Amino acid sequence: MSTDTEQPLYLRIADRLEGMIRSGTLRAGDRIPSVRQYGQQQGVSVPTVMQAYTLLESRRLIEARPKSGFYVTARLARSLAEPVLPRHKPTTATLDNFASVLSTIRDINDPTLVPLGRAVPGDELIPLEKLTKVTASVVRRSPGTCFHYDPAPGSQALRRELSRRSIDWGCAFEPDEFIVTIGASEALQLALMAVTRPGDTVLVESPSYYGTLSLLAKLKLRVIPVPACSCGLDLAAVRQAVARNKVAAMLVIPNFSNPAGGFMSEANRRQLLDIADEHAIPIVEDDIYGDLPHQGSRPPCLKAMDRTDRVLLCGSYSKTLAPGLRVGYLVGGKHHQRLMELKNAMNLGGPALSALTVAEFLRSGGYDRHLRKLREAYRNQTCRIREKVAEVFPEETRVSNPAGGLVLWLELPEHVDVVEVHREARAAGINFAPGTLFSPVGLFRNCMRLSCGQPWTPRIESAIATLGAIVKRQAEA
Amino acid sequence: MSTDTEQPLYLRIADRLEGMIRSGTLRAGDRIPSVRQYGQQQGVSVPTVMQAYTLLESRRLIEARPKSGFYVTARLARSLAEPVLPRHKPTTATLDNFASVLSTIRDINDPTLVPLGRAVPGDELIPLEKLTKVTASVVRRSPGTCFHYDPAPGSQALRRELSRRSIDWGCAFEPDEFIVTIGASEALQLALMAVTRPGDTVLVESPSYYGTLSLLAKLKLRVIPVPACSCGLDLAAVRQAVARNKVAAMLVIPNFSNPAGGFMSEANRRQLLDIADEHAIPIVEDDIYGDLPHQGSRPPCLKAMDRTDRVLLCGSYSKTLAPGLRVGYLVGGKHHQRLMELKNAMNLGGPALSALTVAEFLRSGGYDRHLRKLREAYRNQTCRIREKVAEVFPEETRVSNPAGGLVLWLELPEHVDVVEVHREARAAGINFAPGTLFSPVGLFRNCMRLSCGQPWTPRIESAIATLGAIVKRQAEA
Numbered sequence: 001m002s003t004d005t006e007q008p009l010y011l012r013i014a015d016r017l018e019g020m021i022r023s024g025t026l027r028a029g030d031r032i033p034s035v036r037q038y039g040q041q042q043g044v045s046v047p048t049v050m051q052a053y054t055l056l057e058s059r060r061l062i063e064a065r066p067k068s069g070f071y072v073t074a075r076l077a078r079s080l081a082e083p084v085l086p087r088h089k090p091t092t093a094t095l096d097n098f099a100s101v102l103s104t105i106r107d108i109n110d111p112t113l114v115p116l117g118r119a120v121p122g123d124e125l126i127p128l129e130k131l132t133k134v135t136a137s138v139v140r141r142s143p144g145t146c147f148h149y150d151p152a153p154g155s156q157a158l159r160r161e162l163s164r165r166s167i168d169w170g171c172a173f174e175p176d177e178f179i180v181t182i183g184a185s186e187a188l189q190l191a192l193m194a195v196t197r198p199g200d201t202v203l204v205e206s207p208s209y210y211g212t213l214s215l216l217a218k219l220k221l222r223v224i225p226v227p228a229c230s231c232g233l234d235l236a237a238v239r240q241a242v243a244r245n246k247v248a249a250m251l252v253i254p255n256f257s258n259p260a261g262g263f264m265s266e267a268n269r270r271q272l273l274d275i276a277d278e279h280a281i282p283i284v285e286d287d288i289y290g291d292l293p294h295q296g297s298r299p300p301c302l303k304a305m306d307r308t309d310r311v312l313l314c315g316s317y318s319k320t321l322a323p324g325l326r327v328g329y330l331v332g333g334k335h336h337q338r339l340m341e342l343k344n345a346m347n348l349g350g351p352a353l354s355a356l357t358v359a360e361f362l363r364s365g366g367y368d369r370h371l372r373k374l375r376e377a378y379r380n381q382t383c384r385i386r387e388k389v390a391e392v393f394p395e396e397t398r399v400s401n402p403a404g405g406l407v408l409w410l411e412l413p414e415h416v417d418v419v420e421v422h423r424e425a426r427a428a429g430i431n432f433a434p435g436t437l438f439s440p441v442g443l444f445r446n447c448m449r450l451s452c453g454q455p456w457t458p459r460i461e462s463a464i465a466t467l468g469a470i471v472k473r474q475a476e477a
Numbered sequence: 478m479s480t481d482t483e484q485p486l487y488l489r490i491a492d493r494l495e496g497m498i499r500s501g502t503l504r505a506g507d508r509i510p511s512v513r514q515y516g517q518q519q520g521v522s523v524p525t526v527m528q529a530y531t532l533l534e535s536r537r538l539i540e541a542r543p544k545s546g547f548y549v550t551a552r553l554a555r556s557l558a559e560p561v562l563p564r565h566k567p568t569t570a571t572l573d574n575f576a577s578v579l580s581t582i583r584d585i586n587d588p589t590l591v592p593l594g595r596a597v598p599g600d601e602l603i604p605l606e607k608l609t610k611v612t613a614s615v616v617r618r619s620p621g622t623c624f625h626y627d628p629a630p631g632s633q634a635l636r637r638e639l640s641r642r643s644i645d646w647g648c649a650f651e652p653d654e655f656i657v658t659i660g661a662s663e664a665l666q667l668a669l670m671a672v673t674r675p676g677d678t679v680l681v682e683s684p685s686y687y688g689t690l691s692l693l694a695k696l697k698l699r700v701i702p703v704p705a706c707s708c709g710l711d712l713a714a715v716r717q718a719v720a721r722n723k724v725a726a727m728l729v730i731p732n733f734s735n736p737a738g739g740f741m742s743e744a745n746r747r748q749l750l751d752i753a754d755e756h757a758i759p760i761v762e763d764d765i766y767g768d769l770p771h772q773g774s775r776p777p778c779l780k781a782m783d784r785t786d787r788v789l790l791c792g793s794y795s796k797t798l799a800p801g802l803r804v805g806y807l808v809g810g811k812h813h814q815r816l817m818e819l820k821n822a823m824n825l826g827g828p829a830l831s832a833l834t835v836a837e838f839l840r841s842g843g844y845d846r847h848l849r850k851l852r853e854a855y856r857n858q859t860c861r862i863r864e865k866v867a868e869v870f871p872e873e874t875r876v877s878n879p880a881g882g883l884v885l886w887l888e889l890p891e892h893v894d895v896v897e898v899h900r901e902a903r904a905a906g907i908n909f910a911p912g913t914l915f916s917p918v919g920l921f922r923n924c925m926r927l928s929c930g931q932p933w934t935p936r937i938e939s940a941i942a943t944l945g946a947i948v949k950r951q952a953e954a
Contacts, residue, residue, distance in 0.1 A: 099815075099818055123621060126624055126625075128620040128621065128624060129620070131616075131620065131624055132617055132620045132623075135612070135616045135623075135830070136612075136616060136617065139608075139609050139613060143606070143608065143609045144600060144605065145801075146609075146801055147603055147608055147800070147801040147802060148597075148603075148799070148800055148801045149597065149800040149801055150801060182659060182827065183824055183825055185822075185824045186823065186824045189823055197675075197697070198674075198697065211822070214818070214821070215822045215823065217822070218670070218819050218822040220674070220675065318626075322624035322625070323624070323625055323626040324622075324626055324828060324829050324830070325828065326825075326827060341576055341579065342695050344688075344691070345662075345688070345691040345692045345695040346663065346666055347662045347663045347666070347803065348660055348662050348688070348800075348803075349803070350803060350828075351801060351802065351803045351827075351830075351831050352801050353612070353828075353830070353831070354830070
């Protein structure tokens, strides 16, 4: 079942060579062995090596020079620094006025703008044709099931597939441990309702995804934003926060967080769990990007290391298959029974047709093939946008370098006002998510999130150039 | 657009004759005019009259005697009294322990039992074939729309159809006044979240649908159950409740309530709105049965009489088309914007495919044809079960006589313990909803709800007989 062993040979070759380039073993301008040479050395067929080289070319790591062979690209004219940990203390904040912050979001859906706003797969990356076929065949095969209530825990067929896949997440859940939800957002909603009461305080990453802040606001919860960056939450700040405040739950994205692109190391995960154990704090894990590493195997979820049944795991197929299916899942551990009651009280279950469509997609193996292409696409798009940012944004700009997912987090020169940049960008027909959306207390006014969900096109490239020019003007003002 | 004018002639003839039978103008044993006679008298074709008579036969109002003609049936050997208003004061109750009451519900889904428990349409009454076709065609025609997010307010196509239909509800809402929801339960959830805060008290009908009590419990609300019967809420008790308590909202089902089968008169609706106006209390209207009168035209919703934008209207297509579509709607009036934010925070919108499927069903006119058959079926099934109850239950049994919907509410002799009846019935392979589910304070221990969603079959008939025997034994014990 592991997706690792299913990785085709060409992909493993490409990843190995990329590792050598990234580690500096192969350097910019170095010539790499010819296809034939490499094939002979490694005992691999020529077409396979060719496939690997083509992939490395598309990743812009190597380039073919006519009549001369392949060379390591002279990449990234200047190297980009990554954002630093936000400098703020972890203090409690209410979300009473967050709705007004969110009013900016409506623009994010404007289809006439260049779509660097919403973190969703571009049209070309949703397997529309296959989904259409699978949907039509599922509804024809079992209309009875599709049009009846599907109360919690939801479709057995889907839970069986989730159970099989959970081995890849470092877990081995039984089908009966899952509850099918309306996307991950409902999973988060239910998990939070199960472990908090209105008025309670939830520890969140800072910057935090605005959708989650909005959910917390609607549930009448307060937050403690704790600084996070490329390696996830600042654990010293977590310790400080839980020591000084009554924290009802922690909400974390250990795999490729949105927006910071953070990834927590195993050691950090262990420490976070220890802190949670010590203070008896439940953890709500948002793992919607877990299936989207840019290379290598799928990382385990935090829940895999959870020895005390402290983690409630939330996931979905919105970023990997299609947002409109509205299929997510929740593993609630000891809260399972209450979560089922909660789910049924809220909406009596989701649409069975969506659940069965995803189940069939997972079962038939179409998902793994699709995922391989999708990861490569997100990786490429992220890489291209990073390079372009390096080229056109002010020198002091910092950009995240996420190992997965589909967003980039930018820290602009300190006095740039991103709200002003957003206004100018909109006038120029370009959308992005201003940093202010990611803080309940007005932080990140010089930050922005760029979605890399769309295929790289001249339109996207020129939009980044325009953004760079706007930011530069602002920086020099 | 009105469904009234669309009512075919034979149906109007049948309804007119039924009216004469019910009013006593035509009495049991009376001979009615022959088909030819009636046709000539009324200037109607013979086939049309025949169709009307056949319908009246299936309604068991007339019967053909060989070589003699049609006669008014000697119906209901003994007439059934209707339940009286529950005798309890409207006092505040918590729902802290309601989850344990609800544990009985799991049985309601047991497919091996005779299904008199859940208030859902029977398999034969869901237009599976048409829904399958429409779904497959919708997904093929617009996969892009189906698989993308459909954030609040949700599908424009569906909202346009809802807007057109709202004329039949006595309203004329613009498409932009609707929010598409995951069934009516989510509509109720959002409406309640918008107008209450945890800890608040909501006035509800007593008996109350257990699903709604469960939702209120999860939202950490308290309730004041106010006695209700065939004419809806006892308005004197409503006045008493709002005079003595701080009521944050009232939750009512003016059209064919579940479980009491109540229908509020126009005068009573006016009074309820006046009370609400006087005390500035928002009203959440659950209108999921509004499309299901057993005869005549669709009644208006309470919202139609609302001059002060006080009513939040909730509805769905779960009882009329298919529960598994999970398509409902909400008209929130002045709360619209907040409700949209709430909906998006909770789950980023429902599945567009379901919404588009319902839109297409409504647009193409298939819905009205389907509804005509469905109303007749619910009416027949309700009628048959009532008659059988009259035949086999103890004489003191009272049964509701709803003018719409698909449930009957029974009041058994006072000392019958319905929990015991439920236990015995289950052992005999029969399911129903015990009255205790419909009260947060342990009332209705001698009551039960029978679902009339299933076509009348020998299996159902014999299950009612068995139930009657169990109740009789209990009554005589």
